[in-house]
Amino acid sequence: MWSWWNGSLRGAVVLVALGLAGCAAPAASLLTPAVSGAPVVADFVGGNVSDSYWGARRADVVSAARKAAQAYDLDLVRDAFNDERALLVYADRSEQEVLRLRIEARTSVLTYVRINADPGLARLISRQLVEELRAADAFQVKWRGEPGAFSR
Numbered sequence: 001m002w003s004w005w006n007g008s009l010r011g012a013v014v015l016v017a018l019g020l021a022g023c024a025a026p027a028a029s030l031l032t033p034a035v036s037g038a039p040v041v042a043d044f045v046g047g048n049v050s051d052s053y054w055g056a057r058r059a060d061v062v063s064a065a066r067k068a069a070q071a072y073d074l075d076l077v078r079d080a081f082n083d084e085r086a087l088l089v090y091a092d093r094s095e096q097e098v099l100r101l102r103i104e105a106r107t108s109v110l111t112y113v114r115i116n117a118d119p120g121l122a123r124l125i126s127r128q129l130v131e132e133l134r135a136a137d138a139f140q141v142k143w144r145g146e147p148g149a150f151s152r
Contacts, residue, residue, distance in 0.1 A: 055141035058105035064132035082106035
């Protein structure tokens with residue numbers, strides 16, 4: 001059954017390669033339309049930083065971000081707004097900054113969000129953002145189900 005293995009070095013190399021490939025791919029992606037079913041894509045760019053694009057208006061994403069942070073009982077320690085961007089900074093019970101969201105409108109229906117947080121928290125907040133935007137019916141792009149198909 002495992003004749004290719006036979007305790008050989010070649011078999012060990014195959015197992016290591018499969019293990020590395022299997023571990024590396026999921027860690028690189030934070031949120032995809034295939035996972036969320038929503039018009040949003042997010043990827044880790046390095047360290048505790050991820051970039052994401054949302055098919056929703058900036059004001060709706062800011063509102064959803066506030067609700068998402070509240071869902072996890074995070075405390076708002078700083079917010080700053082101007083015409084170009086919003087910045088939301090949250091702390092946990094230890095009063096340490098654990099989440100920083102920079103939210104920018106790129107078009108009337110496309111919003112960019114940079115998330116600075118540990119990867120686990122970034123995933124939780126991203127998924128909660130999807131739920132909050134869905135609940136508010138705030139996604140401006142409606143996908144019909146087949147890949148690449150959308151309407152406004």
